[in-house]
Amino acid sequence: MKIYKADLHIHGPHSIAVSKTMNLDTIVATCRHKGLNIVGTGDILQPNWQKYMENNLKRENYGLVYKNIYFILQTEIEDSESIHHIVFFPDFNSVKEIQDELKPHSKNILNEWGGRPRVNLTPPELVDMLDEHGAIIGPAHAFTPFKAIFRQDRYETLEKCYQDSIKKVFFLELGLSANTDLADRLGCLKDVSFLSNSDAHSEHPRSLGREFNQFEIEHPSFEEIELALRRKNERRIILNVGLHPKLGKYYNMFCSKCRRRVLFKKNITSTILPFSNYQITHDFITYFSENPEKSRAEYINQVSRNKVICPACKEQVGKSYKIRLGVSERIEILSSTKTPQHPPHRPPYINAIPLIDIIRAVKGIKSTSTKTIKKMYDEIIKKLGPEFHVLIDLDIQEIQKYNEKIALIINAFRKDEIEYLPGGGGTYGEIKINI
Numbered sequence: 001m002k003i004y005k006a007d008l009h010i011h012g013p014h015s016i017a018v019s020k021t022m023n024l025d026t027i028v029a030t031c032r033h034k035g036l037n038i039v040g041t042g043d044i045l046q047p048n049w050q051k052y053m054e055n056n057l058k059r060e061n062y063g064l065v066y067k068n069i070y071f072i073l074q075t076e077i078e079d080s081e082s083i084h085h086i087v088f089f090p091d092f093n094s095v096k097e098i099q100d101e102l103k104p105h106s107k108n109i110l111n112e113w114g115g116r117p118r119v120n121l122t123p124p125e126l127v128d129m130l131d132e133h134g135a136i137i138g139p140a141h142a143f144t145p146f147k148a149i150f151r152q153d154r155y156e157t158l159e160k161c162y163q164d165s166i167k168k169v170f171f172l173e174l175g176l177s178a179n180t181d182l183a184d185r186l187g188c189l190k191d192v193s194f195l196s197n198s199d200a201h202s203e204h205p206r207s208l209g210r211e212f213n214q215f216e217i218e219h220p221s222f223e224e225i226e227l228a229l230r231r232k233n234e235r236r237i238i239l240n241v242g243l244h245p246k247l248g249k250y251y252n253m254f255c256s257k258c259r260r261r262v263l264f265k266k267n268i269t270s271t272i273l274p275f276s277n278y279q280i281t282h283d284f285i286t287y288f289s290e291n292p293e294k295s296r297a298e299y300i301n302q303v304s305r306n307k308v309i310c311p312a313c314k315e316q317v318g319k320s321y322k323i324r325l326g327v328s329e330r331i332e333i334l335s336s337t338k339t340p341q342h343p344p345h346r347p348p349y350i351n352a353i354p355l356i357d358i359i360r361a362v363k364g365i366k367s368t369s370t371k372t373i374k375k376m377y378d379e380i381i382k383k384l385g386p387e388f389h390v391l392i393d394l395d396i397q398e399i400q401k402y403n404e405k406i407a408l409i410i411n412a413f414r415k416d417e418i419e420y421l422p423g424g425g426g427t428y429g430e431i432k433i434n435i
Ligand SMILES: [Zn+2]
Pocket: 076, 084, 140, 141, 147
């Protein structure tokens, strides 16, 4: 058996808001920097992207390859309930058969912008149709507040969503703001395998490969990946690596309009009136309470019943907009236990910080795309090896020789001593560092 690092969910340039420079060469370059061996094609049902992939991917070693990086035919589909699913196909034949079957149910599948097609089928209908043509499907970014199976006011279990077709669903994608510790608080997920994928809209190393799975399989092929997801014939995922959930865009609860995130802090002089003592800043609404944990729990309960109005919008524009749950609070509402109950098959999960973010912190630069940042990133990869080797495996002293501050942060990250400003409402979280 061999070990492969795989990021199985990306998008092509025919999805909205995807980098125009996303192509096989730029994807492969980032995979090499990251140390990835397998990547999803993204958007494989979109006709132009499909043709481009068909013309360039070669069959080799049971898989599809371009310049030593293996590809899995993959797309994301939105169903009639606005739930996103991630789909893997065994071959181009199956892709084309499914495209034909979906055509009558979709207005945008053949469009220039049909990268992530919306189809007028319910979750069980979609599962049955894909299964008939040998493709496999599971919920994408399962807990995000938009377009996800477990979003607020949607499903509470996989069974309720997929009904009798649940037998054909055996994996789920965690999404950037969740990890195994959060997801395994839902008892109903104990039998599914978890995927951690980037959902990249750009080949930039801050995006592509920021989450990946380490597979133990025989070949870099669809068949082997399917066996691993089903945990059959000793094939399996042996490690998930993903953003620290607080760095994700949807970790924390937020206002549906102004997108401020809601936090609770301790203040012993706080009034007794609930939720009357707060401070509004550009990005946050912070409530003060004598017992912030208790107040927060009560608040989350009310938010989950759509009962909480954003105080910032009320004060500043005189309008009422609802506060909505982030991934962490939604999981609290759905959870059966306070602590995660990992089933024996669950692999370890590493909460990672992208190297680009570490460089930004050291340089004190907010943007992810300045030349200084990219130059230092490329230099580190050249001198020290692929990103995940540097972040996870490389001896700290070796990193110190290159840069003391970078070594300091990577060391703190490995010991889980980093403080985070949680992301939410579409804004990524940040690491808090004083160096
Ligand atoms: Zn999606």
